[in-house]
Amino acid sequence: MTTVVKNTTEKAPIVFSYCDCEELANYVYKHLKAKLKWPVWMDKHDAHSGSFSSSMAEAIEKSAAIICFLTPEYQATSGCERELTYAANLRKPLIPIIVGESNIFDNPGGDNDDADDESWYPTDWLGLVVADLNVIYFEGVTENNINEKCDDLMKRIENILKNPVEKK
Secondary structure (H helix, E strand, C coil): CCCCCCCCCCCCCEEEECCCCHHHHHHHHHHHHHHCCCCEECHHHHCCCCCHHHHHHHHHHHCCEEEEEECHHHHHCHHHHHHHHHHHHCCCCEEEEECCCCCCCCCCCCCCCCHHHHHCCCCHHHHHHHCCCCCEECCCCCCCCHHHHHHHHHHHHHHHHHCCCCCC
């Protein structure tokens, strides 16, 4: 009989939850993976074969925190609702990022004809989940400020993980 001993000093990953902003999430993933002292997990890069739901559930269960990229589409997607509600029920630290339409990834030309999207804020189930959390705004992301925004996110992650809230 073979016994597998897991390395208990391995840090739990920071897990990404997103819907329609894959390019932005992927950029942030690569930035954090290169600089952060914690592992990061994104389905596109790290999900194992098998059921997506099982892979995501396992990632959430083992996570140190969840970064959620919030958009109207995220709010409207039942899978995102299940992921974030599950993480909240497990009392995982949530780091919500509000993604505006005026960012280099979703709007490469830089024009934003729909100014109402920039003022979008979560409502309904998503508003309830993030009501007491400090959101990070990734509106107006450009080639000139994306790394600064990623560094600000990294500081927030490090602060949260150094001072975790005690689970009840």
